[in-house]
Amino acid sequence: MSHENPADFRALMASFPTGVTIVTTAGIDGVPRGMTLTSLCSVSLEPPVLLVCMRHGSPTLEAVEAGGQFAVNLLHRRARATAELFASGAQDRFDRVPWRMTGQAAGPHLLDAAHTIADCRVTAHHVVGDHVVIMGQVTAVSRLVEEHQPLLYGLRRFETWPDTEDRLSYDFIS
Known part of the structure; x- marks a missing residue:
């Protein structure tokens, strides 16, 4: 793989399945921001x-940096449409999903998707x-x-994950 071919790197990362999240925050103007x-x-x-990586120039990233906080919404298996909505760049995404930001919340909580x-x-x-x-220090969970069955993305x-009665439980953190 050469660094001149980003398609090779994309193919590498596509073969690594991972969980899907939506990071949310509020801008200094109070407007909610979020991205998959x-x-x-x-x-x-x-x-x-924990750490999250966001594209340079993203409005969500700008709001996170300005406000100094964010929420990580871990999506469940029935939240694909919400994941796609927040990946689309649609300006009205928060008008199309239920959310709440109360008390000490660091960003909007996506009530039906997380x-x-x-x-x-x-x-x-x-x-x-x-x-x-x-890098974000977790202040509340x-x-x-x-x-709790997560939405995954890969390939x-x-x-x-398929439903199975023979689930093994591991408590792993690096």
């Missing part, structure tokens, strides 16, 4: 820190190529629904 992304990673358990939400305070950010890596399509 699959680049979420745990960094530290003590203190609880199974779990992490509210985060920005602790660092680093420009890497055409993206910005944002909210579980919204009993449906350029959305999927979920």
